[in-house]
Amino acid sequence: MRVVVAPDSFKGSLTAADAAEAISDGLASIRPEWRLDICPIADGGEGTLDVLLRSAGGVRRIVPCTGPTGEPMTAEIGLIEQGGTAVVEFARAGGLSLVPPHLRDPLQTTSFGVGELIAAGLDCEVDRVIVTLGGSATVDGGCGLAQALGCVMLDERGRPLARPLVPSGIMRCRELQPAGMVERFTDVSVVTAVDVLNPLLGPHGAAAVFGPQKGADASGVQRLEAALDRWADRVESACGRRLRDEPGMGAAGGAALPLVAFADAAIVPGADLVFSMTRVAERVASADLVITGEGCLDGQTLMGKGVGSLARLAKSAGVPCVAIVGHLGRGYEGIASMFERVATLARSDDAPGEAEREAESRVRQAAAELAGEWAG
Template structure:
């Protein structure tokens, strides 16, 4: 039996690659005679770009950019497809992981550094840029990205606004006359790991603001700022930032680049699996094992394990999913894609301990699965 091991990252615990290795270790330490292939996956979240670069044997380019609070750091992007396509991880320049807990402030954090990465990629002469937008510290509607590329955000008197996104409520005009002209000859594709729209109860501010440090008052201010940005943008570009699917990803940065850079917003896992030729790996497999930190009905909204299982089912392959948390009751919808759904914990424990023991639990669970497979 050949087993394809294709997990997503286990959030706050293991990267996708480490999770795959743990599952493989468990299988190989069992009495089951099998071959394995590790194929760690990502759906647009933090770590997507690095996996794409590794899978396609791309080159890594380092450059100096500004972090979400304006401090100089070294970040990187990848070059694939004969250096014609750049792969950018928004989290490398504008990520939550770059800030300490007491530094989180989405009213002031900006995506400017991601715009600098785009500019550095244009300097390399690319004609396509892929952006994985998961893990950002920002809720600025992409204004930081656009500012780095030459856009100016002006008040009613024509002065450039400072302290964005908080002061976007005073936005009157967006000046795109100095936008980097090279963008017109470069396709931008954004890999999204959530399908939220820009505004409302399930919008960028309401859902992601608290995760990035916003209190209730901050969420209201951010939603008002994004609302004003969308209103002015509609007048200038004719594009409705509030209507586009995936527009709330990365604090609305996806809808900002959609409106001003003609970016194409795509389902992250589908694009990842196509780009990395996942179906070729499926052809050789008799069983697929996937997983991530939590699997529930939200997984079916385009998360990594769902993308893996969907493609496996098209080839009538059985799928086992491993997760730290699974539904207590049988779920008919999940059962259509995951033949077996297993929680990897082996005893009652707190979340901190569960996260700490993720790797050990994956090894043990995979070993027990292999023993069951050997029993037939």
């Protein structure tokens, strides 16, 4: 019996690698004869850097940078493929998990530090940069990121705007000079790996859909939408292309916009990128069972997320897929049929935070129970 163990992270509880280890330990305790293929997955959100480094090898570099609320910090980037490719995970310098709940205000958060991480990768003389866009605290359209990479924003008097620029200040941008950023990407290819395919603006855009998750109230969402609209005007005027409606442009609060405009970045689904680099399809095709997992199984799982993409892949290969999840969220009914079985960790009598604190032991127990019951 060959089993592919391929969970995503359980946000706030377990990394994908930790979840894979807990599942493997549970399975091996009951079915030591099973051959386990450990394959943590990601979809461009938090944990993607670790997954790619685990698969491709490479080295980590610690980089001084700016956090999402402007504080100095350090974050890691990865160098893979003999140092020819830099991997930058947006969430490392611009992630929602970096901002305490009482400070979450996307009108004031910035992607500047992510630009600093990209710049550090470019300084390593790489040929390619992969930027994974997910788990962000920002809805700044990538304006901070662009500033860090050499874009200059001018006010109505032709004066450079302060760095880092945040959404509340975007309306003061009258002109954008991108030459410095364009020059940085000469002879360098860029891939942005996204975990959602939303456009930049409108009812399905970055502000309307993700602003509230990052701390914006109804008024804040309106202000963010206006700021992104103004920023898109400036970027599109500078690059000569309409980009705001492209799928994925709303990921990470619009961070792909300047990368596509001034670095000619390609937008790809993060799950597709990770699966290709970790040979997931090949490994699933030769398996008898796939076990995956994530913190919440809900209606978004099939919308480009890693677990949903894996379930589709397993179904097309005729391989049964089982999910171990923290809890079931809104719309999970639409994806439950993709799985042979779904085990949940949450219990009705849990105290607040109890399931998260016990995630590792509960995942291990769920895997052991699955192994004991599995008759395939």
